[in-house]
Amino acid sequence: MNTSVSIAGITLKNPVMTASGTFGSGIEYSEFVDLNKLGAVVTKGVSLTPWSGNPTPRVAETYGGMLNAIGLQNPGIDTFIERDLAFLSKYDTRIIVNVCGKTTGEYVEVVERLADTNADLLEINVSCPNVKEGAIAFGQDPKALGNITKEIKKKAKQPVIMKLSPNVTDIALMAKVCEDAGADAVSMINTITGMKIDVRRRRFVLANKTGGLSGPAIKPVAVRMVYQAASAVKIPIIGMGGIASAEDALEFIMAGATAVAVGAANFTDPYTTEKVIDGIGQYMTDNKVSDINELIGCVE
Amino acid sequence: MNTSVSIAGITLKNPVMTASGTFGSGIEYSEFVDLNKLGAVVTKGVSLTPWSGNPTPRVAETYGGMLNAIGLQNPGIDTFIERDLAFLSKYDTRIIVNVCGKTTGEYVEVVERLADTNADLLEINVSCPNVKEGAIAFGQDPKALGNITKEIKKKAKQPVIMKLSPNVTDIALMAKVCEDAGADAVSMINTITGMKIDVRRRRFVLANKTGGLSGPAIKPVAVRMVYQAASAVKIPIIGMGGIASAEDALEFIMAGATAVAVGAANFTDPYTTEKVIDGIGQYMTDNKVSDINELIGCVE
Amino acid sequence: MKIKETAAVISQESLCGGVYSMWIETNAAEYASAGQFISVYSNSDARLLPRPISICEIDKTSKPGKLRLVYRIAGAGTDEFSRMTTGDRLDILGPLGNGFLAPVSGEISPDMTALLIGGGIGIPPMLELAKSLTCSVITVAGYRSSMEMFLTDDLESAGKLYIATDDGSFGTKGTVIDAIRGEKIEADMIFACGPKPMLKGVKDLAESMGVPAYISMEERMACGVGACLGCVCESTAIDDHSKVNNKRICADGPVFNASEVVL
Amino acid sequence: MKIKETAAVISQESLCGGVYSMWIETNAAEYASAGQFISVYSNSDARLLPRPISICEIDKTSKPGKLRLVYRIAGAGTDEFSRMTTGDRLDILGPLGNGFLAPVSGEISPDMTALLIGGGIGIPPMLELAKSLTCSVITVAGYRSSMEMFLTDDLESAGKLYIATDDGSFGTKGTVIDAIRGEKIEADMIFACGPKPMLKGVKDLAESMGVPAYISMEERMACGVGACLGCVCESTAIDDHSKVNNKRICADGPVFNASEVVL
């Protein structure tokens, strides 16, 4: 039985990774999950300098999901390379570094700093709805998206995954723009912008007013977007949004995703990634699927 | 205690209406709900001629929500006026007729046919994701949206509510376009396009492949869009998307909605509209709010 | 009259692998008749749409009355139902739809013979129908194999029973149609519930026998009351509701004259 | 060591209006210490994030051990917990965070006096702390009124107890700080949990007394283990994790030296 998949020439032992920002750099969850079992660890967004993120409250629960407005708090690329990449080097799993910035220059500089590290792939977060500059501004405008993709591709040593925002009219167009600009893969979806109001206090629940919606609630939107993007591009797609079970993951794979990521579900059950991996194996056994690649985009 | 609100000069006894397509024309649910209690009944989308809609399966359950791809099956404006508007004339509630079409001309003709009827307001559905022609094509392009709004406003005898699609990058822009084109109000959100895959059978669950996601799962997105639109326009907003309780309704009102609509929740509990109305009254009593209008857009 | 209420589970038993029988106490029983269904709601907040389940038996002797549901585990909702035990509570809406007897009211006389055909999980509604009919009743039930048979004792005590199994492990080997042809069963009218291919066979059979067939249809539902237009089936004539060729299974059915619908 | 498991409710009682005490059986008890908390998951599929609840008492005498949670109904999740009865099951993750004793380990001698200050629903963690400390313990508990007092008997049997009520209906009228000043309480170190304004008062008090204060902080959480960066508070120094001025309450706290954090 083959569960390994390949993204831009990088082979993952299985298609299951962690979604950026929900798993830190794996340090905290390594108490629960054997990181060696994961297809890849995708790290929290890292910028050139330390970012302190948004005021609290930063998280809120919603029906079947959650909102977050962390605002990309992170220690900056220096500490990240020294501590987090060093930590991950002990594990037999792929390392995907999620990169954020306020300007194209910042993104590019982080990408360059990662050139000679053990990072296997770079995921460019142009879709965080929780910061004022950079991020989603690039992810909602096809032209800006194409430009930043090109600039990053010029300098990147590792294959580049562009992480797309669902807060757009036409996700297939955005994926196509990335492909045309040279991206090696696209990942989707980042969170959908949402809001929660405390009606007793008549106040926004999040200090940032809006936050990004994730969790099972958004899965149908994410599966649809993966399907639409898969119909428009040839580069591999990493699918995410509400995955909490092997069945969820398989929906994404059948819709056209080469790999999948588990995000908010880690908070509900820290063992989710392992359960998804085991469940996919079980599905393959039960349904006599010898190679997971047969399932990619197989929906009819 | 005043619970009445006004939309384009039309007074509703309370801000709670039914969401188009989830309540028929009220005939079926009148067995459960006293239609006289409702602020308004919003009827299922009606077109010039009978439409037979999409193949089945047309509905699917999702986590905390549902997908539908009814495809606007309806008997056409003649039967609608004869039967449905006649039925509703027996009740002391406002009648909002949801209008759909394949071309601007068709929309306009339906609107003209409604001129001398008991319809109080017209809601123009330019956001149904489940039909190939018309509908969402108008709702995703600012220029097309402005044009159709203008054409309809030229002929409409009743005030016009433009019903917006959430499948756009910038909802505030879409609302502004409607306001500038003369719309009397906007309503939002229609369903978010989604997909469900049956992994056992490796098939789309819906015959139409994609459907519109609604229910509690989407509420944070809807509240956010109402808030953004309310910040951009002065015309009233009718908010909907996942409302199942008075607290849900109040979130929309505090975000800036003048009225709200209950959709998929009718399927889970046919008494939802009455419960929302009673619950809003209770909230006002408990919190010494003498006029519901004080709550509109009050979030801080 | 339709009722939305929280019903109580009176008893639950497994009839055979994956098939369960549950009696619930509900005021809806008072208004129920054979061939109607109820919408059963999940207790999980993730699952908001109801599961339509046919009424298998009705007991109006007590107040509130009781309904029997016989169902097969098909997914998460029915799995949840199967784990319920005496005293558990579940929300229901019903009775919904038009039963088998509505279209034939006044047309059945005691000297007639009704042929009831059930296939697989379409068998349960036949039981209440067999018990309700005032004429002779012949039931033909189709199962996959003898291992998966259920409700046979109940059906036998409500009329003559023939059985067909796909693998021939009990009764006629083959379909219910094979059994009817093999046993040369005659009748004045047919009632049927089961998978679509079986219903097609029933329609053809009824035409060849020159008798009316009333068949119960199935489709995914949302409202269950005719408002959402989720559950339509193609009808041979323009329908009253939407003036197209789509009947609403929940409100116009689930029982239709076979000649009314396109299978 | 942190454990995710399904725990069983052993007992549940109401302590006073809206405040409940629940004992659960869980292997997490073995690793727990005063001031740590556990993440309690809802059984509703609509509510996916856990509720952080402080550990009020730990019983390691049995295996699995037991934890006591004392909590106030604040919304749907705690309301759900309050309806649970013996034998009900709930998922938990814990013990989480660093307790009160971690920062002072080795620094406490039997002749010292520890002042424990709890305000409202911040009182529960003080009980296990009072029981765990090997030095003299003085506890000051603040309530709104005598009607809303809870855990007073337990706290009294674990050390000297002073009480302050906002309305003066019992003990000192005013805040815990008023009570401490009024009773001229002296101590070698302070431990506190309660609303932010109280913690500010405690910080000032500790500074004026020239003793360290260890305070337990609160923020909305998602992961509970330090991975999501949801629950930060502003720290006076650059934090180790993100090199900004944000400590993670769940992982770096919830107990901090008052001088470490900006209130």
Ligand SMILES: Cc1cc2nc3c(=O)[nH]c(=O)nc-3n(C[C@H](O)[C@H](O)[C@H](O)COP(=O)(O)OP(=O)(O)OC[C@H]3O[C@@H](n4cnc5c(N)ncnc54)[C@H](O)[C@@H]3O)c2cc1C
């Ligand atoms: C009028 C009617 C009467 C029925 N009577 C019975 C009965 O007596 N016994 C019995 O075992 N089954 C009956 N069914 C089928 C039963 O409704 C489905 O098996 C059940 O809804 C599956 O739910 P699930 O959560 O277990 O499966 P899932 O597949 O997890 O369900 C997911 C969603 O799909 C819907 N769905 C799935 N399968 C069907 C189906 N075949 N028909 C309609 N909706 C479906 C569910 O209602 C739910 O919304 C009847 C269906 C209809 C329409």
Ligand SMILES: Cc1cc2nc3c(=O)[nH]c(=O)nc-3n(C[C@H](O)[C@H](O)[C@H](O)COP(=O)(O)OP(=O)(O)OC[C@H]3O[C@@H](n4cnc5c(N)ncnc54)[C@H](O)[C@@H]3O)c2cc1C
């Ligand atoms: C470290 C820590 C220890 C705590 N210990 C206790 C305790 O011992 N006893 C007790 O009664 N309460 C305690 N709380 C507060 C308790 O977590 C909240 O009252 C509870 O989460 C409210 O959940 P709910 O569903 O009832 O309310 P809702 O308002 O419906 O909750 C909605 C969401 O907001 C979060 N939330 C709401 N209020 C708070 C809050 N004050 N702090 C953190 N998250 C919140 C919930 O976790 C949930 O995700 C503690 C909080 C923290 C951070």
Ligand SMILES: Cc1cc2nc3c(=O)[nH]c(=O)nc-3n(C[C@H](O)[C@H](O)[C@H](O)COP(=O)(O)O)c2cc1C
């Ligand atoms: C708390 C939190 C923090 C996140 N931080 C990042 C981030 O730093 N970079 C990024 O690209 N996406 C971030 N995301 C988005 C997730 O990686 C993922 O795209 C999204 O949550 C959808 O997946 P889910 O529904 O499984 O959570 C974050 C999500 C959450 C919930």
Ligand SMILES: Cc1cc2nc3c(=O)[nH]c(=O)nc-3n(C[C@H](O)[C@H](O)[C@H](O)COP(=O)(O)O)c2cc1C
């Ligand atoms: C079954 C179904 C049918 C619908 N039909 C229409 C329609 O005809 N016209 C329309 O404007 N919106 C239609 N909608 C969208 C709803 O009116 C509403 O905008 C949406 O469902 C979000 O609200 P909810 O989450 O409360 O359901 C339909 C929704 C559902 C679920």
Ligand code: FES
């Ligand atoms: S399920 Fe809504 S019309 Fe039948």
Ligand code: FES
């Ligand atoms: S709750 Fe995730 S870091 Fe504290």
